Amino acid sequence: MKIGVLALQGDFAEHIKILKQLNVETAEVRLPEHLKGLDGLIIPGGESTTIGKLAAAYHLMEPLREFGQRHAIWGTCAGAIFLSKDVSRDQPLLGMMDIKVQRNAFGRQIDSFETDLDIPELKQATGSKEDYHAVFIRAPIIESVSGDAKVLAKVDDGRIVAAQQGHLLATSFHPELTNDTRFHEYFLSLVD
Numbered sequence: 001m002k003i004g005v006l007a008l009q010g011d012f013a014e015h016i017k018i019l020k021q022l023n024v025e026t027a028e029v030r031l032p033e034h035l036k037g038l039d040g041l042i043i044p045g046g047e048s049t050t051i052g053k054l055a056a057a058y059h060l061m062e063p064l065r066e067f068g069q070r071h072a073i074w075g076t077c078a079g080a081i082f083l084s085k086d087v088s089r090d091q092p093l094l095g096m097m098d099i100k101v102q103r104n105a106f107g108r109q110i111d112s113f114e115t116d117l118d119i120p121e122l123k124q125a126t127g128s129k130e131d132y133h134a135v136f137i138r139a140p141i142i143e144s145v146s147g148d149a150k151v152l153a154k155v156d157d158g159r160i161v162a163a164q165q166g167h168l169l170a171t172s173f174h175p176e177l178t179n180d181t182r183f184h185e186y187f188l189s190l191v192d
Contacts, residue, residue, distance in 0.1 A: 010046020014176035043079030052092030080170035098147035134173035
């Protein structure tokens with residue numbers, strides 16, 4: 001198995017580090033030809049507008065959409081925004097997941113926080129009974145899901161912070177900033 005991490009901007013190195021801990025071959029993706037031979041792709045956190053503009057400048061938009069029709073893609077934080085169909089503003093999006101996302105929904109950098117999430121699918125897939133400790137940094141929320149997208153996790157006030165649509169995964173939080181590899185393992189289970 002070989003997993004790519006979109007390395008245009010953001011915390012791609014942290015995802016690569018966790019994948020290597022799991023003994024998964026990795027590749028940094030910056031150009032369309034870097035998608036060849038990959039089994040899945042992670043789009044990291046960072047700044048979603050910048051990621052979108054760089055993906056457009058490097059002619060990655062259509063290759064990423066084509067890749068996502070056949071392969072698993074996981075977007076964390078800015079990556080979740082980039083995967084979504086709607087963010088109520090004009091910016092480059094892949095438009096692959098039937099989710100509407102609100103950027104910076106929890107506030108500014110100073111409002112960043114950590115919390116434990118009960119995620120039944122994650123517990124079932126990994127055999128763990130522990131809640132998942134999630135790190136939120138200028139995080140978006142998933143305002144709504146439609147089509148065959150489903151909610152995976154909510155914070156205590158009911159706002160959606162993780163969703164899945166087939167082999168596409170979106171999380172508002174940053175699993176790459178923890179020592180818990182379960183979300184990466186869950187993503188790898190979606191890779192054909």
